Amino acid sequence: MTFDDLHIGSILVSTVRNAPVLIFAGMAGLFAERSGVIDIGLEGKILASAFVSAAVAFTTQNPWYGILAGMLVSVLLATLQGYVAISQKGNQLVAGIAINIAMSGLTFVVAQYIFQQGGRTPDLGSARLFDVVLPGSAAIEGVPFIGWVYAHLIGGHSVLVYLAFALVPIVHWVVYHSRFGLRLRACGENPHAADAAGISVERQRYMAMLIAGVLCSFSGAYLAIVQSGFFLRDMSAGAGYLALTAMVFGNWRPVYTFLGCLMFGFFGAVQIQIEGVDLPLVGRLPGSLIQMVPYVVTVIVLAGLMAKSVAPKALGTPFVKSR
Amino acid sequence: MNSQDLPRWATAFVMPILNLLSALLVAALVIHLLGESPTESMAILINSAVVNPEGLSYTLFYASTFIFTGLSVSIAMQAGLFNIGSEGQMYLGGLGLTLAILAFDSSLPAWALIPAGIIGAALFGGLWAFLPGYLQAKRGSHVVVTTIMFNFIAASLMNFVIVKYLIPAGEQNTASRAFAAAAEMPRLNQWFPILGETPLNISFFLAIIALIIYGVMVSRSSWGFKLRATGLNKHAAHYAGIRISKMIIIVMLISGALAGLGSVNSIMGSTHYLSLNFVGGAGFVGIAIALMGRQHPVGIFLSAVLFGALIQGGFDLSLEKQNIPPETFIFIQGLIILFCGAMENFYAPAIAKLLKLKK
Numbered sequence: 001m002t003f004d005d006l007h008i009g010s011i012l013v014s015t016v017r018n019a020p021v022l023i024f025a026g027m028a029g030l031f032a033e034r035s036g037v038i039d040i041g042l043e044g045k046i047l048a049s050a051f052v053s054a055a056v057a058f059t060t061q062n063p064w065y066g067i068l069a070g071m072l073v074s075v076l077l078a079t080l081q082g083y084v085a086i087s088q089k090g091n092q093l094v095a096g097i098a099i100n101i102a103m104s105g106l107t108f109v110v111a112q113y114i115f116q117q118g119g120r121t122p123d124l125g126s127a128r129l130f131d132v133v134l135p136g137s138a139a140i141e142g143v144p145f146i147g148w149v150y151a152h153l154i155g156g157h158s159v160l161v162y163l164a165f166a167l168v169p170i171v172h173w174v175v176y177h178s179r180f181g182l183r184l185r186a187c188g189e190n191p192h193a194a195d196a197a198g199i200s201v202e203r204q205r206y207m208a209m210l211i212a213g214v215l216c217s218f219s220g221a222y223l224a225i226v227q228s229g230f231f232l233r234d235m236s237a238g239a240g241y242l243a244l245t246a247m248v249f250g251n252w253r254p255v256y257t258f259l260g261c262l263m264f265g266f267f268g269a270v271q272i273q274i275e276g277v278d279l280p281l282v283g284r285l286p287g288s289l290i291q292m293v294p295y296v297v298t299v300i301v302l303a304g305l306m307a308k309s310v311a312p313k314a315l316g317t318p319f320v321k322s323r
Numbered sequence: 324m325n326s327q328d329l330p331r332w333a334t335a336f337v338m339p340i341l342n343l344l345s346a347l348l349v350a351a352l353v354i355h356l357l358g359e360s361p362t363e364s365m366a367i368l369i370n371s372a373v374v375n376p377e378g379l380s381y382t383l384f385y386a387s388t389f390i391f392t393g394l395s396v397s398i399a400m401q402a403g404l405f406n407i408g409s410e411g412q413m414y415l416g417g418l419g420l421t422l423a424i425l426a427f428d429s430s431l432p433a434w435a436l437i438p439a440g441i442i443g444a445a446l447f448g449g450l451w452a453f454l455p456g457y458l459q460a461k462r463g464s465h466v467v468v469t470t471i472m473f474n475f476i477a478a479s480l481m482n483f484v485i486v487k488y489l490i491p492a493g494e495q496n497t498a499s500r501a502f503a504a505a506a507e508m509p510r511l512n513q514w515f516p517i518l519g520e521t522p523l524n525i526s527f528f529l530a531i532i533a534l535i536i537y538g539v540m541v542s543r544s545s546w547g548f549k550l551r552a553t554g555l556n557k558h559a560a561h562y563a564g565i566r567i568s569k570m571i572i573i574v575m576l577i578s579g580a581l582a583g584l585g586s587v588n589s590i591m592g593s594t595h596y597l598s599l600n601f602v603g604g605a606g607f608v609g610i611a612i613a614l615m616g617r618q619h620p621v622g623i624f625l626s627a628v629l630f631g632a633l634i635q636g637g638f639d640l641s642l643e644k645q646n647i648p649p650e651t652f653i654f655i656q657g658l659i660i661l662f663c664g665a666m667e668n669f670y671a672p673a674i675a676k677l678l679k680l681k682k
Contacts, residue, residue, distance in 0.1 A: 040467070084665045093405055093467060094614060095665035101607060102657025106353070108650040113357055119650070233650075241471050248468055288482040295472040295479075299454075302464035302472075311465070 011269045013152055017227065018265035020164035021046070021219050021236075025243030026250070026257045027171050028215035032078075033252060034175060035208030036188040036201075036314040037085045040096030041077065042216055043240025044103035049074040049220030051107040054121040054231035055114065063129045063225045070224075071217040077103070078213030079206075086205045089318035100240070108233045119233040121224075128229045129158045158226045160218060167215075172254040184208055188312035191319040201319045219243070245298045252312060264294045333674050339615060339622070339663060341670045346658040353654070357646040364640055364647060372636030380511070380521035384588070386624075386631035387523075390530035391585035392609025393627050394537050397618040399466075399578040401541055402570060403554035408455060408470025409582035410606025411477030412448040416583020417590055418481060419447025421489070421499050421597035428503040436505050440591055441529075441584065448583015449576045451477065456575025460568035466575070474606075485599055498598035508592040526588035531624075533581065538620035550574065582606060604653070611656055614664030630656070 025042045032039035049070035057066025077099055084095040108119040115121050134155030140147045175181040183204050186194035191201045219239070224231045242264050249263075250256030271290040329338075351361035371378045392409045399406035406412075423443030427436055455473055458464040489499040508524040541547040552560040553570045561567050589601055608630050615629075616622025637652040662669070 084661075088666055088669065090665040090667065092665075093407075094610075094660060097407070097607070097610060098657050098661035098665055100657070101611075101660060102654050105650045105653030105655070105657060109353075109357070109648060109654060112648055112650075113646055119648075238475060241475070245468070245472065286483055286487065288479045288486070292476050292479040295475045299458070299464075299469055299472050299476075302469055303458050303462045304464070 007273045009148065009152075011266070011273050014269035014272070015262065015266045016153065016157065016161065018268045019261050020161050020222050021227070021239050022243045022246055022261035022264055023164040023167060023258060024215050024219035024222065025240055026246045026261050027167055027254065028212040028219070029244050029247045030171065030175070030252060030254060030257055031184070031208045031215070032212040033247065033315055034188045034312055035184050035205045036191060036312060036317070036319070037082065037205055037209060038092040038096065038316045039081070039209075039212055040093055040244060041081050041099035041240075042096075042219075042243055043236055043238065044096070044099035044101075045074045045077050045213065045216040046220040046223065046236040046240050047100075047107050047234070048077055048103045049217040050224040050235060051111060051121070051220075051231045053217075053221040054124060054224035055111070057127045057225050058121055058124050061127045063124075063127055066127070066225055067217070067221045070221045071214055074217035074220065075210060075213035078209045078216070082206050082209035085318065086202050086209075089320065092316055092318075104234055107231070111231060111233070121231040124225060124229045127225070129160065129226050131156050131158055132162070158222075160222045160226055163218065164222075168254055168258045175254060180207075185312070187319075188314055191314050192322060195319070195321060201321075205319070216240075242294065245294070248311075249298055249301050251310060263297075267291075267294050329671060329675060329678070333678075334671075335617070335619075337674065338667065338670055339617065342662040342667060343615065343659065345669070346655065346662040349658050349662075350651075350655045354647060354651070359644050359646050364644060367640050367643055368632070368636030371639035372632035376517045377519040377521055378635055378639070380518040380523040381635040382628060382631040383527055384521060384523040384592070384631070385634045386627040387527040387530045387588040387592070388585045388605050389608050389612055389627035389630050390534060390623060391581050391588070392605050393612030393616060393623045394533055394609075395578045395582035395585070395606075396609040396613035397616070397623060398537065398541070398550075398581065399574055400613055400618050401547075401550050401554050402574040403557065404456075404459065404466050404571065404574060404578075406452065406455075406470055406575065406578050406582075407467055407610065408452060408473045408606070409578070409585075409609045410602055410604070411470070411474035412451045412579040412582035413585045413606050414477045414481055414602045415451040416444040416448030416580075417586035417597050417601060418484065419443035419445075419583060420586055420590055422447075424502050424506045424591070425489075425499065428506045431505070433505040433507075437508065437591065440506060441587055444583040444586050445580040446583070448586075449580035452575045452579025452582070453572070456572045456579075459575070460571040478600075482599065485597065489597060496598070498594075498596045500596065502591070502595045506591060507595055508587070510592075522593040524588065524592035526592045529584070529587070530627075533584070534620045534624055537623075541618075582609070585609075608656060611660045611664070614667070615659060 025046055029039045029042050052073045053066040053070035056069035057063045081095050081099060084090045085092040111119045111121060132155060134150060137151040137155050140150050183194065183199050186199060187201050187204045195201050223235060246260030246264055247257045249260040267290060271287045274285060274290060354361045354364055372382045373379055392413060395409045396406055420440045420443045423439045427439055451473060455466050455469040458469055459466040485497055490497060491500045508526055510522065510524045512518040512521060541550060549565045549570065553565060553567060557567055585605055590597060612623055612626040612630060616626040633652050633655060637649050640647055641649045
């Protein structure tokens with residue numbers, strides 16, 4: 001059993017590459033939920049923006065147009081969700097699930113209609129987003145370990161990966177140190193107090209949903225334009241729920257949510273690498289069992305066995321202005 | 324304007340129908356954009372799902388499963404719990420059923436074997452819902468998140484169990500071995516030959532019985548009163564002496580058992596073996612049915628038949644119209660959930676205004 005046998009290097013690299021899908025969606029969910037709107041519709045928004053990004057990027061042969069179009073669709077869906085949750089005062093869980101189910105069907109139907117490839121888009125080829133090569137990568141490549149870390153672990157990813165990692169401190173600052181963030185949290189914890197202080201709860205929640213829509217679209221675009229290079233039916237494969245889980249796991253806090261995303265990304269990477277490898281003591285572990293680990297961990301966390309998870313107090317309750 | 328101020332006929336009939344029509348209207352628009360005629364599609368759908376006796380039989384076959392998942396979601400909703408886990412509970416129910424049948428189908432006769440399968444399904448489905456219920460009751464972990472987790476865990480677990488233990492040696496198909504003939508639910512076509520070679524079986528009557536029991540228990544028994552009290556106001560119910568945590572756990576057990584029973588129709592009534600992903604979204608359809616049927620037994624029945632018809636008619640439609648694959652009906656299902664569940668009071672202000680004008 002050596003370093004190479006376990007493929008620790010490739011596990012780390014794929015962790016970095018798996019995490020952005022979850023980070024974008026997790027931060028999106030964080031904005032929505034901190035404002036008091038349950039965002040269980042992350043999955044549907046990821047899927048919709050993944051399809052639209054891939055379709056537009058392929059048609060125009062320009063990944064940036066794809067990202068932009070995906071953003072538009074995701075924001076539209078977030079607005080619909082906001083309309084149901086904020087203006088209609090309807091059931092937010094139901095709205096999110098409806099969006100997830102509807103998008104799972106619609107993306108396939110439209111993809112099939114346009115491209116006739118069994119609900120797939122054609123390979124994006126050159127319309128995929130390029131990987132950033134850090135300056136001097138080639139020169140330092142030969143240096144053992146440090147060269148690899150610089151060229152492959154830190155460097156060599158798409159811009160969206162760096163955006164995802166940069167997002168964490170930004171979101172932390174916005175949520176905890178900006179006026180917007182203070183109001184956001186006030187609306188999620190005690191909307192009546194926020195209302196009394198002169199904040200428009202409805203407007204604040206709509207803003208949060210817009211941000212959630214934009215952030216969530218990166219998740220879909222990353223999945224389609226960067227990671228796979230095409231759109232495939234139901235390609236989000238629960239990433240939206242997983243991101244939501246990472247957020248619950250992270251107690252609705254940006255940094256902990258980020259750690260949750262990294263953990264899930266890591267398990268995803270391990271699952272692929274470990275399949276069919278003989279491990280000491282346990283022998284061969286089937287991938288399906290490793291796949292279960294993040295969910296089991298989340299249930300344990302939710303049960304309060306590791307840490308207490310505290311949701312925003314007004315989460316899921318529509319705000320009715322008192323007269 | 325609050326929807327509670329509206330007369331019962333408006334909230335119970337007019338609004339659900341308006342919501343359903345809105346969803347179908349959006350669906351028609353999408354079908355139109357796909358270059359097909361919505362009216363022609365509707366005609367094909369109705370003809371193949373309701374008019375044609377074989378089609379109707381398939382519609383009722385699908386409805387039998389959906390009644391169970393719809394009941395599963397509904398009874399949890401009565402207690403104010405949103406059980407998204409019916410999908411996983413039905414999956415595990417299928418495992419319980421299969422284990423019971425595989426163990427006994429060489430030794431027991433049909434009259435004992437079929438109940439054994441049914442008990443296995445209810446038991447495993449119920450147990451899979453127990454932990455989310457327990458965690459909600461005792462630790463306050465939100466049942467929505469835990470049941471989503473349990474859906475994913477069920478998918479991985481079943482993958483593992485089927486691939487590792489249940490595939491017979493030398494087989495490639497990811498499914499258990501086929502059951503002995505004694506484990507097959509009697510099909511209705513032996514009495515009604517007009518139904519043709521369709522899988523409609525006596526599970527349909529089991530579903531009807533379950534609906535009746537549900538209706539009586541929820542609205543005519545003291546337990547049902549406690550159940551609804553818990554759903555309407557937990558704190559008041561607690562003050563009135565109802566043990567909330569016990570109620571939550573019991574309701575989740577029943578809800579899971581009902582979802583598990585959905586597998587009886589799909590497995591013992593049709594395929595006669597356990598296969599990977601046999602649930603195929605029936606648990607999520609249950610959410611739509613519970614919302615559209617407003618947790619009322621008659622509503623659940625009608626919604627289940629509607630969804631059965633959409634699935635059956637959708638298959639036939641997709642054969643005739645290339646641009647309308649069966650997935651279109653997953654989209655329509657989402658629309659129905661959106662309009663009938665999340666925006667259920669969309670038309671309340673308009674109806675209230677109309678009523679005021681009349682006065």
